[in-house]
Amino acid sequence: MRMTGAEMVVKTLEKNGVKVVFGYPGAANCPIIDRLSASSIKHILTRNEQGAAHMASGYAIVTKQAGVCTATSGPGATNLITGIATAYMDSVPMVALTGQVGTKLIGKDAFQEVDITGATLPFTKHSYLIKDGLDIPRVVNEAFHIANTGRPGPVLIDFPMDILKMEFDYPDTEEEIGVRGYKIIGKANESQLRKVAEAIKDAKKPVILAGGGIVISDAANELRSFVKETDIPVVSTMMGIGTLPTSSPKYYGMIGSHGVKRANMIFNRADLVIVMGSRLGDRTVANVKGLEEKNKLIHIDIDPAEIGKNTQPYIPVVGDIKDVLRQLLPLLAGYRADKSWIEEVEGVRERFTHKPFSDDNGFVNPRYFLNVLSDKTKSDVYLSTEVGQNQIWCANNFTFTSPRSLLTSGGFGTMGYGLPAAIGASVAAEGKKPVIAVMGDGSFQMDLPEMGTMAQWDIPVKMVLFKNGRLGMVHEHQYLLYKSNYQAVDIEGTPDFALLAKAYGFESAYVTENSEVGNAIDAMMAADGSYLLIVNVSPFEPTGDALNEAALPEKEDN
Numbered sequence: 001m002r003m004t005g006a007e008m009v010v011k012t013l014e015k016n017g018v019k020v021v022f023g024y025p026g027a028a029n030c031p032i033i034d035r036l037s038a039s040s041i042k043h044i045l046t047r048n049e050q051g052a053a054h055m056a057s058g059y060a061i062v063t064k065q066a067g068v069c070t071a072t073s074g075p076g077a078t079n080l081i082t083g084i085a086t087a088y089m090d091s092v093p094m095v096a097l098t099g100q101v102g103t104k105l106i107g108k109d110a111f112q113e114v115d116i117t118g119a120t121l122p123f124t125k126h127s128y129l130i131k132d133g134l135d136i137p138r139v140v141n142e143a144f145h146i147a148n149t150g151r152p153g154p155v156l157i158d159f160p161m162d163i164l165k166m167e168f169d170y171p172d173t174e175e176e177i178g179v180r181g182y183k184i185i186g187k188a189n190e191s192q193l194r195k196v197a198e199a200i201k202d203a204k205k206p207v208i209l210a211g212g213g214i215v216i217s218d219a220a221n222e223l224r225s226f227v228k229e230t231d232i233p234v235v236s237t238m239m240g241i242g243t244l245p246t247s248s249p250k251y252y253g254m255i256g257s258h259g260v261k262r263a264n265m266i267f268n269r270a271d272l273v274i275v276m277g278s279r280l281g282d283r284t285v286a287n288v289k290g291l292e293e294k295n296k297l298i299h300i301d302i303d304p305a306e307i308g309k310n311t312q313p314y315i316p317v318v319g320d321i322k323d324v325l326r327q328l329l330p331l332l333a334g335y336r337a338d339k340s341w342i343e344e345v346e347g348v349r350e351r352f353t354h355k356p357f358s359d360d361n362g363f364v365n366p367r368y369f370l371n372v373l374s375d376k377t378k379s380d381v382y383l384s385t386e387v388g389q390n391q392i393w394c395a396n397n398f399t400f401t402s403p404r405s406l407l408t409s410g411g412f413g414t415m416g417y418g419l420p421a422a423i424g425a426s427v428a429a430e431g432k433k434p435v436i437a438v439m440g441d442g443s444f445q446m447d448l449p450e451m452g453t454m455a456q457w458d459i460p461v462k463m464v465l466f467k468n469g470r471l472g473m474v475h476e477h478q479y480l481l482y483k484s485n486y487q488a489v490d491i492e493g494t495p496d497f498a499l500l501a502k503a504y505g506f507e508s509a510y511v512t513e514n515s516e517v518g519n520a521i522d523a524m525m526a527a528d529g530s531y532l533l534i535v536n537v538s539p540f541e542p543t544g545d546a547l548n549e550a551a552l553p554e555k556e557d558n
Contacts, residue, residue, distance in 0.1 A: 026072020028099025053083020058424025074112030089411025188319030212239025213277015386443030
């Protein structure tokens with residue numbers, strides 16, 4: 001069948017089950033946009049290309065399939081970069097479609113030309129520059145295969161605009177997908193797993209560190225079965241939150257520089273740490289050398305490049321965590337963690353778990369607010385966060401009952417992620433579950449134009465804005481590390497957020513006291529469509545109780 005390159009792109013997207021493309025048009029990608037209008041695929045116009053990439057991420061997290069975004073050449077393509085890097089760091093599947101100048105102009109510094117495949121090379125799983133239109137179906141199919149399989153991630157395809165306009169014969173038969181050098185890892189080596197089982201049986205104080213790899217592999221049920229049978233305590237990274245319900249008696253919280261004290265103390269007291277799907281980054285374990293010297297470390301990951309990168313494990317295991325847990329459980333038949341260890345960790349929990357302050361004092365306690373939000377919604381929501389204090393408060397105080405319910409930028413720490421990711425999640429959820437975006441007033445001002453996307457396409461998102469008039473986490477760092485020399489953290493010129501919401505056609509409300517929280521949340525959740533709840537928070541509200549305590553020698557409370 002004869003068709004243009006753009007028609008080939010759209011037809012192959014349809015064959016890969018794509019329902020939505022988030023993007024922004026320009027001359028170079030207009031041929032694709034034009035043909036999308038004649039397809040079953042909905043194109044959602046965003047207000048910025050970076051927002052389009054974050055929306056594709058949010059969509060992918062909910063659907064478990066690659067989200068798709070598109071941008072024109074030059075600045076349109078470079079505006080995608082932060083969103084692509086964000087997806088790469090958190091292993092989110094994405095296919096980015098960029099337009100490019102005509103083939104004869106490539107390399108000549110043409111108008112809006114940029115080497116986007118080269119620019120994104122360090123943080124994509126793979127990238128393509130189309131040189132022959134006949135390659136389009138194969139390349140698009142490969143892109144989705146690479147993005148969705150193994151350790152997921154973003155793939156970029158760059159399309160010169162002249163190739164998009166030319167006509168080609170769409171192949172009658174599809175080629176079998178086979179990418180040289182790309183191997184999908186599945187089951188782990190049996191002998192390594194037997195070593196793991198013996199190490200667990202020999203340990204006096206084992207602990208599981210649940211990472212984002214469990215979410216990615218859709219292995220939460222396998223983890224829960226494993227914990228039920230073995231009784232091993234669980235702590236998590238930020239990206240591993242929800243793999244075990246945070247209300248579970250076997251879950252002790254998030255570790256790391258912004259984790260909770262009880263989780264860090266339990267992690268430090270363990271004699272065997274079973275790392276499941278985590279890179280062990282610096283925010284999770286600050287003192288890697290100390291961890292190696294103090295604990296035996298079992299590191300399980302689907303990506304062999306992550307094992308040994310940040311720390312040397314006692315036993316390395318390369319495999320898909322879903323398969324690994326299924327293989328490992330029979331090897332531990334009849335095993336239960338030592339009762340004295342369980343009593344010890346329970347004692348730590350009791351000692352270092354406190355209810356958040358809830359009396360009225362002119363400000364709302366964000367921890368209390370998130371506790372009430374969990375109760376009011378029964379945690380049956382998708383919760384998207386920005387980066388900063390709001391992210392940490394959510395991670396440590398909202399009750400997550402399922403994986404993929406927390407959408408956040410854990411690896412890259414991208415401000416401006418939360419609202420567009422929530423929009424993508426809302427499009428994917430199709431009204432079956434509410435979506436809440438929790439933001440600070442600094443991060444919100446990085447992405448608030450995307451409220452226009454919500455208004456244009458009638459995409460419902462409940463927005464919770466923690467307003468303290470500061471870049472809260474930097475303000476806290478300047479207090480702790482720079483002798484309260486506050487520089488460039490006061491957000492002057494902030495708009496009236498309620499009026500701004502009204503300008504987009506959204507309802508809004510303020511809450512300034514803890515006693516008002518319950519009714520304010522009820523009103524927000526009962527409202528039709530999008531809603532902005534502005535929550536007045538003290539500028540000196542601390543982030544958490546464990547700042548800079550990750551993997552440090554244990555400190556008892558004074």
